Amino acid sequence: MRVLAFLDGTLGDPAQPYVRVDNTGVLRGDGVFETVLVVDGKPRELGPHLDRLARSAALLDLPEPDLEAWERAVQTVIDNWRGPSEIAVKLVYTRGAEGDPDVEPLCYALGMEIDEKIKRARAEGIAAVTLDRGFGPDIAERAPWLLLGAKTLSYAVNMAALREAERRGAQDVIFTATDGSVLEGPTSTVLMAKGRTLYTPPPNIGILPGTTQRSVFRAAQKAGWTVKSEPISADELVSADGVFLASSVRKVTRVHTLNGKPLADSRDIHAELCEAYEAQYA
Amino acid sequence: MRVLAFLDGTLGDPAQPYVRVDNTGVLRGDGVFETVLVVDGKPRELGPHLDRLARSAALLDLPEPDLEAWERAVQTVIDNWRGPSEIAVKLVYTRGAEGDPDVEPLCYALGMEIDEKIKRARAEGIAAVTLDRGFGPDIAERAPWLLLGAKTLSYAVNMAALREAERRGAQDVIFTATDGSVLEGPTSTVLMAKGRTLYTPPPNIGILPGTTQRSVFRAAQKAGWTVKSEPISADELVSADGVFLASSVRKVTRVHTLNGKPLADSRDIHAELCEAYEAQYA
Missing domain, CATH: 3.30.470.10 (Aminotransferase class 4, branched-chain amino acid transferase, N-terminal domain)
Known part of the structure; x- marks a missing residue:
């Protein structure tokens, strides 16, 4: 259809x-x-x-x-x-x-x-890999012609990154800057939970401001979470209580495995965030 | 037509x-x-x-x-x-x-x-600006998913760079790496003349190998030039005897002005290179 x-x-x-x-x-x-x-x-x-x-x-x-x-x-x-x-x-x-x-x-x-794959990922979570995006975190403001804050039709690199993930036995990608800080997914925003705080990288490091991320943050805040938009290092993801990819179609998708290693079991956090997110549209 | x-x-x-x-x-x-x-x-x-x-x-x-x-x-x-x-x-x-x-x-x-603009540029030369491409010169080999050696349909950044050049009163762009080394134009290869040596950056720094550049190098070599594929720093362009952008449609186009400053008069070198290039197809 x-x-x-x-x-x-x-x-x-x-x-x-x-x-x-x-x-x-x-x-x-x-x-x-x-x-x-x-x-x-x-x-x-x-x-x-x-x-x-x-x-x-x-x-x-x-x-x-x-x-x-x-x-x-x-x-x-x-x-x-x-x-x-x-x-x-x-x-x-x-x-x-x-x-x-x-x-x-x-x-x-x-x-x-x-897509059926996206629906399955929403329910079961996904394995992701980190891939170097090749940019420093300060480039976006210095070089607007790189269009890092624009959602352009030039997504060949995003698609190539997803194929690279597949080759590595994963379903999605978390791009990192050259200094190891977390950027975004090829078609998603990265969220990280630590205790009762939800983090996402700030848009000024050259990523797209996420519409779903913003919605989830709003919902989480109402549910008593603290929300922060600040730099995250890729190392922090490994010890986080939860790592999620947010986008319109995938909603909040749980990352259960990163670079082949299992992350903390975040099913309860995931259920809570999904419920809060959905409640806004009920 | x-x-x-x-x-x-x-x-x-x-x-x-x-x-x-x-x-x-x-x-x-x-x-x-x-x-x-x-x-x-x-x-x-x-x-x-x-x-x-x-x-x-x-x-x-x-x-x-x-x-x-x-x-x-x-x-x-x-x-x-x-x-x-x-x-x-x-x-x-x-x-x-x-x-x-x-x-x-x-x-x-x-x-x-x-395009008429391209024909005029061939004859009269162009003003160019250097713009940061945001990548280090070592990224291409480390991150093949960035597709830096592929000529993809994802050219939104290349087009945005050309619009930025226009805003700065120029007609074309020379992309530079974060370390200041010369990469390529958005739709061309960079050539530099110093004495009787013709230089171009090596493809392994994350640029497209140029078909016209290769043809010009072949022709120049026959005409007694030494040709070298090696890293060029953007500073070197300023003191070069000639800077050119090569591509199929623009052939060898002379850069007469870089970042608003006139470069050495390279009309004789340009004429010689064009003649050698054209002679191959006569």
């Missing part, structure tokens, strides 16, 4: 081509995206997702997105969905056509089912 | 869409490409371009490309071209469709005219 909606409110057939071969999204990965989770017809954190889409677009010097039109496109996907209760809606915004400034940006919302 | 050819020998209409909205090229910049220059019906360095396409594909775990089919697609573009004497033929190879392994990789060759 897939539903494709354009910003003018029309529907498309996802099995048909709509993208030109000279689209900058294809030729250059030059565009931005978001993935929004919809549960029982209700999009989660749509406002923060749209805000981040606008921030990403600004970082790439793309025309300011019409957020109301994007919101309507998401609603069109929801209104026409006849599949399972959960939808992953991708918002895709590419610059236009290479060498042809007259071609308008291409924008669409594509509703897809949640 | 544009000509689109697929690997089965058929032609397409470049103004029509052929790419699905879930294509991994669009959604993830997950694929590889090459740009081949064709002059008077003859492709330049087609063998090295196809070899590099195959190497890039291997680094991304893509199925091995059928190089004979790619060669035929390039010839189909040439046979159907009715435009100016020079063509930039893009070879594009994307993985397939996100979450649908049954969709075959998408492969095509797209012939386009050479």
